[in-house]
Amino acid sequence: MPSLSIQGLTKRYGATVAVDGLSLDVGAGEAVALLGPSGCGKTTTLRMVAGLIEPGDGSIRLDGVDITRQPAYRRGMGYVFQSYALFPHMSVSANVGFGLDERGVGRAERDQRVSQALDLVRLQGLGHRKPKELSGGQQQRVALARALVIKPAVLLLDESLSNLDSKLRDAMRQEIRDIQRALSITTLFVTHDQIEAFTMCDRIAVMEKGRIAQIGSARDIYDDPVSRFVAQFVGRANVLPLTRTGDGLSLAGAPVSVSSVPTGDVDLFIRPQLVKLLAPSEPASGLDRLTGKVTRVSFVGERVEVVVDTAAGRIIVEPPAGTTPPDEGADIGVGWRPADARAFRREDA
Amino acid sequence: MTGVGAGPVLKVFAALVYAFLLSPVLIVIVISFSADSFIVFPPTGLSLQWYGRLFGHPALMAGLQFSLVIAVIVSVLSLALGVPAAYALAKGNFRGREALANLFLAPILLPTLVLGLALLLFFQPLRLTATIPGLVLGHLCVTLPFVVRMMTTAFATLPDEVEAAAATLGAPPWRVAQRVTLPLAMPGLLAAAALSFLLSFDETVISLFLSGPRASTLPVEMVRYVEGRTDPMIAALSVLLIAGTLVIVIAVEKLVGVTRAIGR
Ligand SMILES: Nc1ncnc2c1ncn2[C@@H]1O[C@H](COP(=O)(O)OP(=O)(O)O)[C@@H](O)[C@H]1O
Ligand SMILES: [Mg+2]
Numbered sequence: 021m022p023s024l025s026i027q028g029l030t031k032r033y034g035a036t037v038a039v040d041g042l043s044l045d046v047g048a049g050e051a052v053a054l055l056g057p058s059g060c061g062k063t064t065t066l067r068m069v070a071g072l073i074e075p076g077d078g079s080i081r082l083d084g085v086d087i088t089r090q091p092a093y094r095r096g097m098g099y100v101f102q103s104y105a106l107f108p109h110m111s112v113s114a115n116v117g118f119g120l121d122e123r124g125v126g127r128a129e130r131d132q133r134v135s136q137a138l139d140l141v142r143l144q145g146l147g148h149r150k151p152k153e154l155s156g157g158q159q160q161r162v163a164l165a166r167a168l169v170i171k172p173a174v175l176l177l178d179e180s181l182s183n184l185d186s187k188l189r190d191a192m193r194q195e196i197r198d199i200q201r202a203l204s205i206t207t208l209f210v211t212h213d214q215i216e217a218f219t220m221c222d223r224i225a226v227m228e229k230g231r232i233a234q235i236g237s238a239r240d241i242y243d244d245p246v247s248r249f250v251a252q253f254v255g256r257a258n259v260l261p262l263t264r265t266g267d268g269l270s271l272a273g274a275p276v277s278v279s280s281v282p283t284g285d286v287d288l289f290i291r292p293q294l295v296k297l298l299a300p301s302e303p304a305s306g307l308d309r310l311t312g313k314v315t316r317v318s319f320v321g322e323r324v325e326v327v328v329d330t331a332a333g334r335i336i337v338e339p340p341a342g343t344t345p346p347d348e349g350a351d352i353g354v355g356w357r358p359a360d361a362r363a364f365r366r367e368d369a
Numbered sequence: 370m371t372g373v374g375a376g377p378v379l380k381v382f383a384a385l386v387y388a389f390l391l392s393p394v395l396i397v398i399v400i401s402f403s404a405d406s407f408i409v410f411p412p413t414g415l416s417l418q419w420y421g422r423l424f425g426h427p428a429l430m431a432g433l434q435f436s437l438v439i440a441v442i443v444s445v446l447s448l449a450l451g452v453p454a455a456y457a458l459a460k461g462n463f464r465g466r467e468a469l470a471n472l473f474l475a476p477i478l479l480p481t482l483v484l485g486l487a488l489l490l491f492f493q494p495l496r497l498t499a500t501i502p503g504l505v506l507g508h509l510c511v512t513l514p515f516v517v518r519m520m521t522t523a524f525a526t527l528p529d530e531v532e533a534a535a536a537t538l539g540a541p542p543w544r545v546a547q548r549v550t551l552p553l554a555m556p557g558l559l560a561a562a563a564l565s566f567l568l569s570f571d572e573t574v575i576s577l578f579l580s581g582p583r584a585s586t587l588p589v590e591m592v593r594y595v596e597g598r599t600d601p602m603i604a605a606l607s608v609l610l611i612a613g614t615l616v617i618v619i620a621v622e623k624l625v626g627v628t629r630a631i632g633r
Contacts (some may be wrong), residue, residue, distance in 0.1 A: 072533050092536040099537040105530035109552050118548075119538035170538060 021206045022083035023048045024069070024172050029078035031064050038064040040230030041078070046174070049204035051197075052235075053217035057253065062210040063102075065227075066176050066212030069208060071095045082173055093122075098167030102179040104159045106151040112138070112162050113147035119170035137169040140199060152154075155304035157188045158257050164196065168203070175200070175207040181216060193219050199298070214254055248289075248364035256287045260332045262363060269363070276308040280361040285366040292338040294360040297326065297346060298353035307355035314352050317345045328354055394611065401604040408599055419605040429606065432590030436570055441507050442570040444562050447512040451561070455520030456550070460529070472595060473517045476510045484510055485578035492579065499581025507575045513566035519564070523549070523557030556625040563621045567614060 024046040027304075031039040046052045054062045067073040071092030079088045087095055107115050113134050120130045138144055141161035151159055160180065167175060167276040181189045197220045200207050205294050209218050217224045218238040225235040226249075232303055234246045245251035252259075262269045262276070269276055271288060278288060300311055312330030319325075324345050326337040335354055339345065345354055396410060404414035423429065457463075458470050476484065488507050489498060497503035527550065535545045551558070573588040580589045595603055 067533075070533075070537055072536065092533070093539050093541050095537070096539065099534065101530065101534060103530050103532045105528065105534040107531060107535070107549060118535065118540075122539035122544065126567075166534075166538065253544055 021048045021204055023050075024174050024206055024208065025081040025084075026065075026069065026080070027079045029065065029068060029075045029080065031061075031073065032076050033066060035114075037230050039068070039075075042227075042230065042232055043078075044074070044225055044232060044235070046206055046208055047351045048206055050223065051200050051205075051207040051209060053209045053211055053220040053221035053224045054227055055211055055214060055217040055224050056233075058212055060227045061230040062227060063178055066099075066178050066208060066210050069174070070097050070099050070176055092250065093206075096173045096176045100160075100163045100167050100173030100175075100177045100180045102182060104151075104163040104183075106159055106162055106166075108151055110145065110150075111147060112149050112151065114155070116147075116166045116169050117164055118166065123170065128139040133169055138276060140168065141195075143166045157184055157192065160184060160192065164199075168199070168205075172205065175205045177207070179210055179212070182211075182213070189216075196220060206250045209297070224254075226254060228253075242291075245362065248287075248367065251289045251362060251364060253289060256336070257291055258333075258335050260288045260290075260335070261366070262286050262288050263295065271308075271310060272333075274308070274310055274332070276361070277358040278361050279359065281363045282365045284335075286363045287366050289362040289364060290335075290356050290360060292325070293340075295335060295337045295354050296354050297328075297337055297339055297343070298355050299334070300353050302353055304353070304355045307358065308358055309353055309355035311353045312349065314346050314348050314350045316332045317348055328352055330354065392508045397604045400601050401608045403601040403604075408601060408604070412601075419601045423602050423605045423609075426602070428585075428590050429594065431585065432585050432587040435585065439501065439504050439508060440566045440569040442501070443508045445517045446505065446509060447565040448558065448562055450509075451513050451516030451558070455517045456524050456546075458517070458520045459524035470517075470521070474514050477514045477518075477548050477628040479575040481511065482574075485575040487625065488575060489578040491540075498579050499584040501584065504576060504579050504584065504586065507579045508569040508572050511572055511575065512568045515568065516561045516565055519538055519561045520554070520557055523554045523561075527553055541587050559621050559624050563617050567617060 025042075026042060026044045028235045029039055029042045030037070042065060043062070044052070044054075054065060056062055064073060068075045071094075071205075073092060075088060079086055081087065082095075107118065110118070113131075116137050117130050117134045120133060125133070134147065135144070138147055141164055143158060143161050143165065146154065151162065151330065154162065159184070161171065180196075181192055184192060192258065193216060199205075200220075207221075207222055209217070222237070223235060224238055224241055225239060226233045228247075228249050234241055236244075242255050248295060250254075251257050260271055262271060262278075265275070268280060269286075269288075276288065293335070294305075296307065298307075298309065310330040310332055312328040314326060314336070315329050315334075316327040317324065318327075322341070323338055324343070326339060326345055328335045328337060337354060373620070400412060400420060401412060402415045402417065403409070403412035404416035404418065405412050418630070439625070446542060456475065458466060485507070488503075488510070492498045492503050492506075497506070532549055534543050535549045536542075540548060571588065572586070576586045578590050578594065580586060587591070591603065593607065
């Protein structure tokens with residue numbers, strides 16, 4: 021399996037810069053997710069990698085070979101479209117065999133590889149059907165089989181699960197991840213869904229406005245976001261306005277500490293899971309703390325969510341499973357380790 | 370849709386309108402089987418004599434043959450020129466695309482009388498009047514805009530991603546056209562072929578300007594014939610033309626219907 025290397029990739033549409041000097045390396049056999057909000061340039065990036073859009077600037081290399089100007093049909097990349105883009109006038113087998121025909125694979129081998137691919141995505145026996153005679157999930161599998169059967173240099177998936185209902189999506193996530201691992205296919209996976217990115221990929225590249233904001237493992241990005249955008253886009257965070265005091269920082273009068281503080285107006289970020297519930301007057305050594313009132317306790321599936329109103333603002337706390345939640349209306353303290361908090365520059369509202 | 374009671378009234382009304390529209394056709398059909406030697410309605414007796422005489426009429430038969438040849442050439446050329454142009458207009462991304470699209474449609478807005486005269490003035494010095502190339506070019510002015518318009522719509526409704534998928538699977542552009550684009554556009558292609566055939570076959574005004582003694586299309590010969598006399602032979606010819614047109618329209622409807630069914 022080859023490695024993919026993208027350098028300074030740029031695409032402009034008139035005044036909009038869809039992709040803005042994006043650089044990214046995907047190792048051989050690695051799965052990387054491009055995670056970002058709608059309109060941040062994910063599809064444009066993926067299409068440039070596939071050769072479907074000509075880049076304005078930058079380069080794309082496959083195992084060191086420059087393919088930036090190579091037409092799509094020579095790149096040998098498997099692309100799974102969000103709309104599946106199956107050939108409506110062909111049977112499932114003909115759809116899957118399309119790429120093999122174009123490679124001049126002989127009939128016997130073609131039929132054998134098509135049926136292997138259909139087995140892989142668990143569509144045995146449906147080869148004679150037309151795409152419109154299949155459910156959405158089955159069509160998705162045909163699209164996947166069609167892309168896999170050509171033994172692609174790189175597998176490219178564009179929001180490939182977003183048209184499925186949530187149960188099917190969970191199942192397909194696992195299936196695609198298993199196949200990707202078993203065949204160790206170099207994969208670039210576009211999504212705006214963080215769960216998809218977290219469960220299906222080795223590394224995640226968070227995209228913002230045509231650039232990569234942060235790249236790393238799911239853990240790294242969740243625990244150590246480099247910017248306000250990443251902290252807010254990935255996972256949930258409590259955001260509390262900080263005030264500068266003589267030599268430090270305070271939250272509504274209570275002194276707090278944060279490791280690195282940018283200049284200007286800043287906000288404190290803390291994940292709900294990292295906030296501890298304390299008795300109102302409980303001394304808490306090593307924790308920064310606030311006091312407040314419990315305004316709501318809700319059960320969100322298997323988790324408990326406690327909403328505490330403090331002088332600094334509303335804080336959501338997710339206590340560890342098994343803790344007895346406090347009563348609504350009770351006075352309570354909240355605290356966190358300074359190392360778990362982050363400070364980011366305040367955005368102009 | 371309609372209230373109780375409005376239904377029957379509306380149906381009767383619709384039936385009357387249809388009867389009004391179709392009555393000339395019905396009268397023509399009856400007259401074509403007339404045994405009389407001039408047009409009277411109702412005929413005093415029935416026979417097939419006018420059909421027999423029609424097939425023995427050299428000028429009309431030559432016109433029919435000439436019209437068929439022209440219509441076939443025009444259909445083939447309309448598709449050969451119009452389909453690539455429509456593809457470029459529908460999928461291309463180039464400067465002046467809008468202007469070009471309008472240019473292709475412009476002849477539709479021109480009265481055929483003006484077009485015919487212009488073509489006559491233009492073709493005469495080139496010695497193209499009363500020739501097959503001249504008539505073909507004249508008819509293309511009528512058929513090409515329609516083909517371009519129909520096929521632009523047909524191509525524009527094809528999802529780009531399906532063609533892109535074929536490209537990523539290793540198909541160079543001409544293979545994408547052959548295996549994906551054209552098969553998916555087949556209903557539109559059939560309809561466009563049939564339409565250009567019928568438009569060319571039916572074209573009278575331009576043909577009148579561009580025909581000559583040894584190169585006349587059927588409509589021109591018909592005009593010449595009825596200038597001389599009116600007898601049931603022209604009715605017999607009309608019936609054959611109506612039947613031929615119906616066969617083409619029904620065939621396209623069936624084929625397009627079938628292609629749609631196996632398509633999506
Ligand atoms: N063909 C195009 N013409 C003009 N603007 C485009 C085109 N394609 C994409 N864009 C713009 O580029 C930006 C990125 O688009 P896209 O890559 O589709 O984002 P994403 O896939 O992340 O939602 C958007 O602002 C979009 O409006
Ligand atoms: Mg997209």
